[in-house]
Amino acid sequence: MAPVHFEEDYWSNRYVNHQTQWDIGSVSTPLKEYFDQLANKELKILIPGCGNAYEAAYLHDLGFKNVYILDISLLPLEEFKRKNPEFPYKHVIHGDFFLLDDTFDLIIEQTFFCALHPSERIKYAEKVKKLLSLNGKLVGLLFDDPLNDNHPPFGGSLEEYKSLFSKYFKNVSIEPCYNSIKPRDGRELFIRIGH
Numbered sequence: 720m721a722p723v724h725f726e727e728d729y730w731s732n733r734y735v736n737h738q739t740q741w742d743i744g745s746v747s748t749p750l751k752e753y754f755d756q757l758a759n760k761e762l763k764i765l766i767p768g769c770g771n772a773y774e775a776a777y778l779h780d781l782g783f784k785n786v787y788i789l790d791i792s793l794l795p796l797e798e799f800k801r802k803n804p805e806f807p808y809k810h811v812i813h814g815d816f817f818l819l820d821d822t823f824d825l826i827i828e829q830t831f832f833c834a835l836h837p838s839e840r841i842k843y844a845e846k847v848k849k850l851l852s853l854n855g856k857l858v859g860l861l862f863d864d865p866l867n868d869n870h871p872p873f874g875g876s877l878e879e880y881k882s883l884f885s886k887y888f889k890n891v892s893i894e895p896c897y898n899s900i901k902p903r904d905g906r907e908l909f910i911r912i913g914h
């Protein structure tokens with residue numbers, strides 16, 4: 720499959736036109752409960768394709784000081800900075816996930832993977848592998864639903880994701896999510912993936 724890439728303009732237009740059906744307006748329950756039990760506030764955390772980044776605001780309020788957010792579109796980042804003036808300015812990155820060069824202890828997945836064309840999934844797994852520190856983990860949610868085939872969100876299944884991530888990681892836990900928000904109930908998987 721030839722790689723397909725949705726560009727910055729595609730995403731910015733969606734924000735301008737308020738076509739942001741993915742935006743749930745707050746941190747999702749599964750991630751909130753995951754964050755609540757994290758003891759190590761020093762973790763260096765990346766939220767790629769963060770959009771309005773409710774997870775980052777929540778983590779910041781919990782006392783996590785090493786949270787980085789990244790999006791290819793400037794619009795939600797500007798909005799985030801306006802709403803969260805106390806969040807470190809330098810931790811707000813406008814750029815392409817695939818070009819980021821750094822390492823993190825934790826990468827959070829919340830409707831970013833499904834925004835990428837399926838032809839970019841191998842690249843996503845390879846990039847996550849490069850960005851994760853030795854004991855680092857990718858944690859978050861993936862859709863357990865086929866969804867669309869020509870525009871985001873693109874879905875998939877537990878088997879598909881397991882087969883993809885097992886090629887790159889030894890520790891691959893993918894389970895049906897038990898505490899999804901109502902509209903996503905029964906259609907989400909909770910993932911924990913590490914080297």
Ligand SMILES: C[S@@+](CC[C@H](N)C(=O)[O-])C[C@H]1O[C@@H](n2cnc3c(N)ncnc32)[C@H](O)[C@@H]1O
Nearest residue numbers: 730741768769770790791792815816829830834
């Ligand atoms: C479906 S939205 C999800 C936003 C947010 N995670 C949420 O759940 O509300 C996907 C986001 O990924 C961003 N994005 C798409 N491709 C990207 C890339 N290659 N690098 C960084 N961000 C990207 C888009 O601009 C958009 O904000």
